[in-house]
Amino acid sequence: MTKHDQTSSSGPESIPPELQALRDRIDRIDHQFLELLEERHRVVGEVAAVKRTTGVPIKDSGREAALIADRRSIASRSGLSPEVIENLFRLVLWASRNRQTQLHAAVPVDMPLQRIAIIGAAGGMGTMFTNFLSDLGHEILEVDRDTAMSIEEAAASADITLISVNIRETEEVIRRAGPHVSADGLLTDVTSTKRTPVAAMLESSEASVIGMHPLFGPGIHTMQGQRIALTPGRVVDGSPWLDWLRGTLDAAGLTILETTPDDHDRVMAAVQVLTHYSTEVVGRTMRALHVSIEETLRFTSPIYHLELLMTARHFAQSPDLYSAIQMSNPNTPEVMDAFRTAAAEFDAIVRAGDSDAFRKSFEDVASYFGDFAKQALTESTHLIDRLVERS
Numbered sequence: 001m002t003k004h005d006q007t008s009s010s011g012p013e014s015i016p017p018e019l020q021a022l023r024d025r026i027d028r029i030d031h032q033f034l035e036l037l038e039e040r041h042r043v044v045g046e047v048a049a050v051k052r053t054t055g056v057p058i059k060d061s062g063r064e065a066a067l068i069a070d071r072r073s074i075a076s077r078s079g080l081s082p083e084v085i086e087n088l089f090r091l092v093l094w095a096s097r098n099r100q101t102q103l104h105a106a107v108p109v110d111m112p113l114q115r116i117a118i119i120g121a122a123g124g125m126g127t128m129f130t131n132f133l134s135d136l137g138h139e140i141l142e143v144d145r146d147t148a149m150s151i152e153e154a155a156a157s158a159d160i161t162l163i164s165v166n167i168r169e170t171e172e173v174i175r176r177a178g179p180h181v182s183a184d185g186l187l188t189d190v191t192s193t194k195r196t197p198v199a200a201m202l203e204s205s206e207a208s209v210i211g212m213h214p215l216f217g218p219g220i221h222t223m224q225g226q227r228i229a230l231t232p233g234r235v236v237d238g239s240p241w242l243d244w245l246r247g248t249l250d251a252a253g254l255t256i257l258e259t260t261p262d263d264h265d266r267v268m269a270a271v272q273v274l275t276h277y278s279t280e281v282v283g284r285t286m287r288a289l290h291v292s293i294e295e296t297l298r299f300t301s302p303i304y305h306l307e308l309l310m311t312a313r314h315f316a317q318s319p320d321l322y323s324a325i326q327m328s329n330p331n332t333p334e335v336m337d338a339f340r341t342a343a344a345e346f347d348a349i350v351r352a353g354d355s356d357a358f359r360k361s362f363e364d365v366a367s368y369f370g371d372f373a374k375q376a377l378t379e380s381t382h383l384i385d386r387l388v389e390r391s
Contacts, residue, residue: 048105117158124218168326196334209233224253269331
């Protein structure tokens with residue numbers, strides 16, 4: 001073995017003493033850094049207590065922007081990378097908001113507790129809402145296929161009935177629960193399409209009806225920072241339910257989007273249907289070409305790696321969920337027709353080797369994206385940097 005082989009070995013006996021001494025110093029500095037983060041964590045707990053009693057929101061965008069600017073300025077003067085320090089403190093701020101959410105900083109101290117029936121409580125989303133709402137102190141009636149309490153019994157005895165079942169079963173379950181929900185109660189759901197569920201809830205009950213669509217799956221680590229759509233169908237005069245729902249979701253750190261069922265489904269045709277449809281096509285094409293995943297990963301670029309992760313992530317989940325999303329949105333046929341037309345037009349350009357037509361088509365789409373293209377370049381570069389760091 002050569003001297004070079006010996007010094008490049010990863011065994012502890014090959015580490016020069018002077019390098020080990022420096023590593024020991026780095027370890028001590030890191031431990032001091034963790035102690036400071038621990039102290040910050042304790043102060044955040046005190047901040048949460050003050051915010052809960054005073055009603056100050058968890059997120060203060062002005063304060064966060066000023067903090068980031070200050071830390072970047074200090075980094076520049078210290079010879080550190082402002083971009084690295086910004087990334088570090090954005091993560092620290094996210095953890096701070098998440099800690100405040102866990103401590104119920106956004107939950108009013110006088111929040112009335114409700115009896116909530118969750119139909120489909122054993123499912124992924126049902127479990128998430130069961131845990132979240134019970135943690136806030138609400139009484140939860142859990143109903144699923146193997147529970148003794150029936151859908152009808154739970155709806156009749158609850159203040160709020162939340163439907164969290166398979167998309168294809170949602171309408172049937174709504175029609176079973178709806179007639180039993182009190183006229184001064186709330187009937188809601190978490191289905192990813194809204195037109196049909198909200199119409200069914202309006203038809204089958206006299207209660208307040210507010211559709212919900214969490215724009216995330218049950219596999220997330222925290223609701224903090226996630227988005228949820230609300231589609232109010234009917235709010236009975238004098239009912240507190242819309243304000244109650246807004247306050248409860250805000251307490252989880254969710255960003256709330258209010259819209260109509262029709263507008264929701266129209267936009268989700270692009271957000272969900274088009275995205276999933278194109279991912280399905282990519283996956284099927286790779287399978288048809290017998291592409292070796294392992295071989296491509298040897299040559300992978302960060303962009304390909306990111307695209308491959310998102311494609312494989314899709315196929316690691318439930319086919320029943322994705323088929324229901326694709327087949328239940330009323331705008332799906334329009335999306336599929338537009339996809340096939342665009343693919344055929346692009347196919348003709350490439351097969352003809354028409355570089356001018358390619359450039360014209362490319363520029364047309366770039367113009368459509370406008371300033372968002374520049375924003376996307378910046379944000380995707382950030383994602384790529386984080387991905388490369390983990391590789």
